[in-house]
Amino acid sequence: MSQASRSDEAVVTEGLEKRYGPDRYAVAGIDLCVRKGEVYGFLGRNGAGKTTTMRMLVGLARPTAGRIYFNGRLFDGRRPVARIGALIEEPKFYPHLSGRANLRLLSHYFGTSQRAIDGMLEQVELADRADSKVGGYSLGMKQRLGVAAALLGDPEILVLDEPTNGLDPAGMADMRGLVRSLCDAERTVLLSSHLLSEVEQVCDRVGIIHDGRLVAQGSLAEVLDAFGSGAKVVVAVDDVPRAAELVRGLPGVTGVTATEGLIEVGVTSQALVGTINRRLVTDGLAVTELRMSHRSLEDVFLGLTDRHDELSGATA
Numbered sequence: 001m002s003q004a005s006r007s008d009e010a011v012v013t014e015g016l017e018k019r020y021g022p023d024r025y026a027v028a029g030i031d032l033c034v035r036k037g038e039v040y041g042f043l044g045r046n047g048a049g050k051t052t053t054m055r056m057l058v059g060l061a062r063p064t065a066g067r068i069y070f071n072g073r074l075f076d077g078r079r080p081v082a083r084i085g086a087l088i089e090e091p092k093f094y095p096h097l098s099g100r101a102n103l104r105l106l107s108h109y110f111g112t113s114q115r116a117i118d119g120m121l122e123q124v125e126l127a128d129r130a131d132s133k134v135g136g137y138s139l140g141m142k143q144r145l146g147v148a149a150a151l152l153g154d155p156e157i158l159v160l161d162e163p164t165n166g167l168d169p170a171g172m173a174d175m176r177g178l179v180r181s182l183c184d185a186e187r188t189v190l191l192s193s194h195l196l197s198e199v200e201q202v203c204d205r206v207g208i209i210h211d212g213r214l215v216a217q218g219s220l221a222e223v224l225d226a227f228g229s230g231a232k233v234v235v236a237v238d239d240v241p242r243a244a245e246l247v248r249g250l251p252g253v254t255g256v257t258a259t260e261g262l263i264e265v266g267v268t269s270q271a272l273v274g275t276i277n278r279r280l281v282t283d284g285l286a287v288t289e290l291r292m293s294h295r296s297l298e299d300v301f302l303g304l305t306d307r308h309d310e311l312s313g314a315t316a
């Protein structure tokens with residue numbers, strides 16, 4: 001059965017591809033799955049293929065292969081099958097007009113009422129600057145006005161390409177809060193970022209793209225579990241080789257690496273801390289430090305993308 005037939009999925013792509021020239025893949029066949037009502041973080045380094053994917057989703061670029069479904073309906077790149085709002089790359093506004101006037105111009109297409117525009121300006125926290133010229137807005141204000149513009153058609157699916165790009169920490173925090181406030185049972189948000197901390201803080205699920213390929217997808221916990229075994233125990237001990245040998249065979253230990261004065265033990269559960277300690281002490285080793293260390297999404301992301309580079313190098 002096609003994934004696209006599930007009713008809880010807002011955006012599904014199957015083998016979505018964009019090729020520029022014979023061997024130049026910007027997006028090399030990706031299967032995205034964004035569930036209704038979630039904030040989905042599309043994460044990748046610069047040039048990974050995020051913008052190209054988003055441009056295809058909103059009909060600005062034509063896929064060279066693959067399919068896109070919105071709410072289970074096939075999108076052919078022309079006829080809309082769902083209400084989609086988008087902020088892709090830097091928003092463009094008339095600088096000599098106010099924020100409100102810019103929105104009013106854009107709203108003609110959707111027939112949005114003045115009251116609804118006021119509501120949007122409130123929502124993006126621009127109400128008190130709505131009548132100032134956009135030319136005097138900060139980047140963060142322009143980005144928020146861009147989000148308001150993307151909301152004009154009351155979208156079920158909101159696509160935001162790097163909405164925090166170029167913002168200062170305060171602007172980023174504002175944008176994060178705004179993104180969360182926009183997502184509800186009726187609206188799904190798909191946002192891209194190259195910043196792991198952003199995605200970690202705001203998204204329910206993530207897809208990690210590297211070199212045009214989706215290398216991981218799921219909830220943060222799932223991605224961490226599947227690709228990082230989540231947790232490890234760091235032990236400072238007097239006899240590292242002996243300690244590594246002793247813990248390697250314990251049930252629940254997924255791997256051991258030895259460094260100077262330390263072993264790092266991959267574990268399936270925190271309860272292993274006690275087991276590891278007992279095993280070492282019983283054997284007469286001196287344990288001077290023992291702590292849990294959780295891998296961050298950043299470690300997983302870097303590990304996945306590095307591993308992908310190694311594999312590509314090995315097969316090239």
Ligand SMILES: Nc1ncnc2c1ncn2[C@@H]1O[C@H](COP(=O)(O)OP(=O)(O)OP(=O)(O)O)[C@@H](O)[C@H]1O
Nearest residue numbers: 020025026044045046047048049050051052053194
């Ligand atoms: N029109 C084009 N012609 C040829 N190559 C392109 C074109 N557009 C994008 N690319 C290439 O496709 C790849 C993916 O670009 P894309 O802009 O989608 O990445 P990105 O993840 O959004 O990165 P960034 O955050 O830097 O925008 C890059 O190698 C880029 O150079």
